[in-house]
Amino acid sequence: MSDPQLIRIGARSSPMSLAQVERVRAELAAANPGIATEVVPFTTSGDRWSGALVELGGKGAFTRELDQALLAGTIDLAVHCVKDVPGDRPVPAGTVFAAYLKRDDLRDALVHPGGLTLDRLPAGSRIGTSSVRRVAQLAQRWPELEPVPIRGNANSRLAKLDAGVVDALLLAVSGLERIGAQDRITEILTVEQMMPAVGSGTLALQCRSEDEAVVEAVGALNDAETFRQTTAERMLLHVLQGHCNSPIAAFATTEHDGRLSLRARVFSADGKTTLDAHEWDRNALALGTSVAATLLRQGAHEVINAIPH
Ligand SMILES: NCc1[nH]cc(CCC(=O)O)c1CC(=O)O
Numbered sequence: 001m002s003d004p005q006l007i008r009i010g011a012r013s014s015p016m017s018l019a020q021v022e023r024v025r026a027e028l029a030a031a032n033p034g035i036a037t038e039v040v041p042f043t044t045s046g047d048r049w050s051g052a053l054v055e056l057g058g059k060g061a062f063t064r065e066l067d068q069a070l071l072a073g074t075i076d077l078a079v080h081c082v083k084d085v086p087g088d089r090p091v092p093a094g095t096v097f098a099a100y101l102k103r104d105d106l107r108d109a110l111v112h113p114g115g116l117t118l119d120r121l122p123a124g125s126r127i128g129t130s131s132v133r134r135v136a137q138l139a140q141r142w143p144e145l146e147p148v149p150i151r152g153n154a155n156s157r158l159a160k161l162d163a164g165v166v167d168a169l170l171l172a173v174s175g176l177e178r179i180g181a182q183d184r185i186t187e188i189l190t191v192e193q194m195m196p197a198v199g200s201g202t203l204a205l206q207c208r209s210e211d212e213a214v215v216e217a218v219g220a221l222n223d224a225e226t227f228r229q230t231t232a233e234r235m236l237l238h239v240l241q242g243h244c245n246s247p248i249a250a251f252a253t254t255e256h257d258g259r260l261s262l263r264a265r266v267f268s269a270d271g272k273t274t275l276d277a278h279e280w281d282r283n284a285l286a287l288g289t290s291v292a293a294t295l296l297r298q299g300a301h302e303v304i305n306a307i308p309h
Contacts, residue, residue, distance in 0.1 A: 004213040006036045010066045010075035013041050014153035019178040020079050020203055024221070027101070031220040040075050042066060046084075047153075067092045070206065076214050078206040082199025082230055083172075087237030091206065098215045099205040099222035100230050104174035106201040106251055108134065108194045110187040111161060111176070112168040117187040118142050121168065128157060128166035132269065132307070136247035137194050138170075140271030154179055170194070174201040195249030195265050198233040202226055225254050228284045232262050235288025240266070240300055243309035252287070260284055262291045266300045269307050275300055 007028065011021040018039075025037045046061030063085055066078040071094055082100070091097055110118055118141075121127075127138060128150035135147045148166050150157055154175050161169050168186075176182050205221065207214045229252035242248050250264035259280045266275040277294040281287035292300075 004035060004076070004211075004217055006038060007077050007214060007217070008038050008040050008075045009077045009079060010040050010042050010069050011079060012044055012047055012062070014047065015155050015179045016153060016175050017079070019180075020081070023101070024077075024079050024203070024205065027221045028217065032217045035217055040069075042069070066206075067095060070095055070208055073208075076207060076211060077218060080204045080206060082202040082204050082234070083197045085199065085204060087198055087234050088241050088243075089238075094209055095206050096209040096215065097204045098207045098218040099220075100226045101203045101205070101221060102223035103226045103229065104177065104201040105172075105188075106196045107173050107191060108170055108189050108196060108200075109173045109176060109185040110168055110170060110189065111158065111184045112186045113161065115186050116168075118145070118189070118193070121145060125167040127168050127170060128161065129170040131170070131197070132245050132247045133197055133249050133267070134170045134194065136267035136269055136271045137249070138271070139269075140267065140274065141193065143271070154181070158184060172196075172200060191251060191263070195263070196251050198237045198248065198250050199230060200251065202230055204230070228252070228260055229254065231284035232260050232288040232291075235285050236262065236264055236292045237288075239289055239292035240295065240304070242304055243307075245269075245307050245309040246304045247307070248304075250291070252284075255280065258282065260287050262287050264291050264295060266295050266298075266303050268303050273303055275303060 009021055011017050044062050044065045063080055069075045070078055123144035126146050126148045128148050130149045138147050157169055205218045207218055232252040233250050236250050247267035252260050252262045259282050261280050263278045275295050275298040277291045279291050
């Protein structure tokens with residue numbers, strides 16, 4: 001297969017997205033010295049809209065425009081946070097995830113200018129997050145803290161924090177590292193305290209399925225264990241069929257013997273109900289399906305559907 005000469009990469013203009021694209025360009029250049037890359041800037045509906053994402057009508061607010069550009073042939077590659085890719089449906093027909101990059105830290109972090117941890121924050125502290133998953137887990141373990149909706153990219157959220165709009169922020173460790181703001185972290189939460197979202201810390205590289213040269217060049221960047229873990233996590237989400245307001249948390253890891261472990265939780269919005277499952281299997285698809293089935297037997301549909309969406 002001949003090398004593609006030039007790969008045009010669609011990228012959202014936030015600092016986090018641009019950092020992600022620079023990682024992809026560096027890894028592509030190292031794996032295929034003959035390839036040139038070009039960055040095509042994008043603003044998605046999710047970037048433009050500052051209200052609640054649920055009001056944007058359906059999922060994929062951060063991926064839709066890039067999907068369309070790929071299919072229209074104006075870009076050859078889209079870089080997505082797996083966490084932002086809808087999990088209840090397959091990736092758009094005609095496109096493929098040709099690689100998952102080696103996963104970064106999947107945990108969430110607290111950013112509090114005074115250096116406190118969640119356990120020490122005074123009652124009534126305003127915690128900036130719009131994630132239903134984080135809100136439910138805050139309500140469950142730290143009911144005296146007050147979640148406050150906040151949107152915008154991580155840099156603008158940090159600026160709002162510094163302006164006193166909120167007292168603290170919950171953000172992904174990986175995202176803060178990508179924008180060089182890891183020194184703002186005051187507490188890294190354990191997965192037990194704050195179970196991560198499906199796909200946390202993982203980047204997916206999406207190409208046109210028929211574009212064999214690009215699929216092959218990009219495929220060289222795939223990390224086999226991240227691929228297995230992501231496959232298990234996204235299978236779980238697919239079977240659960242959550243809506244965009246579903247507090248679902250799950251993460252897969254690889255055991256020393258090569259089996260995958262998949263832990264998953266489904267929360268009610270108030271955090272009072274937690275469904276919990278943890279299973280192991282060598283087969284990622286079987287594992288995702290089985291853990292989802294376990295949660296469904298515990299009443300996951302009822303918990304998910306009780307939340308307005
Ligand atoms: N929800 C937006 C989003 N999508 C991916 C990341 C961070 C990187 C990742 O977890 O892959 C973030 C920011 C955050 O949650 O703090």
